[in-house]
Amino acid sequence: MKLSLVVPCYNEEDNVEKFYDEVKKSFLGKIENYEIIFVNDGSKDKTMKKLKEIYHNRQDTVVKVIGFSRNFGKEAAIYAGIKQAKGEYTTIIDADLQQRPEVVLEMVKVLDENADYDCVAAFQEKRSEGKVLTFFKNVFYKIINKVADTEFISGASDFRTFRSTVREAIIGMSEYHRFSKGIFSWVGFETKFIPYVAEKRNAGNSKWSFRKLFKYGMDGIISFSVAPLKLATWVGMISAFMSILYMFIVFIQKIFFGINVPGHATIVTLLLFIGGMQLFFLGILGEYISKMYIQEKNRPIYITRETLGIEKEQENR
């Protein structure tokens, strides 16, 4: 098989059929042997019903469906999909047609023609979001590139096509807290970045709110860097050093100028500041510990409720 499309779907009832049609249309005569793996990530609307209709009505062996028992998140859906992928190449693509199937053809061409590349990733040259969100996203990339060992490309999405070697490597990373951008850069391989323009969403709403994005970003930093843990050491060392300096000042003041009772405000401010810093770093510690705690339980990344066109579900850890 040439290509596997992995399509995470969460509340995409008005998109999956159109997606299927568009893929069929644009792949016609260009790619013969491919599969579309829809992963229904516990949608609350009629997505599963629509997927079943596509599967049964079209009698198309190209279609495969994995249905989760509840919403496990896009990352889990991607993982489930690529575990089932059988193609020489695998593509991760959204169901909302923001990412065009024609771009997939472009990616396939790059891999066909350059044996040196293992992965082709699409990145948005111009962000279609508002100024505020773009600003925060840029700040995020600045921070994560400073603190993480691997490189993160701003604007790069999960929209990518890769060889089976990359797929195997990703499947091998069975961590519970999945952050695709990090996983892709962590496994390495030669990646070519091609620009693409994200279209408007076909139907439905984006599942990302600012709050969710913030949490996602934090999780990403914590999953791929231990720098926040070291921050406490540095801040602690610096403030200890400063307090020694200040001690000398107080000493000298006392010896030469007699006892001078410093302002009440200074003491209160310092006390609150140090207390705040301690709680803050405790919180950071807590973030790491909570992630270890969940990972330690070794829970499955997702649970399958039903599948269509798939013979045997592999273990989902």
Ligand code: UDP
């Ligand atoms: N998605 C998913 N599970 C979720 C949230 C999103 O499988 O919990 C899927 C969604 O159906 C879509 C893709 O992930 O195919 C991207 O989501 P969305 O379009 O909401 O994100 P955006 O394009 O706004 O970044």
Ligand code: MG
């Ligand atoms: Mg989208």
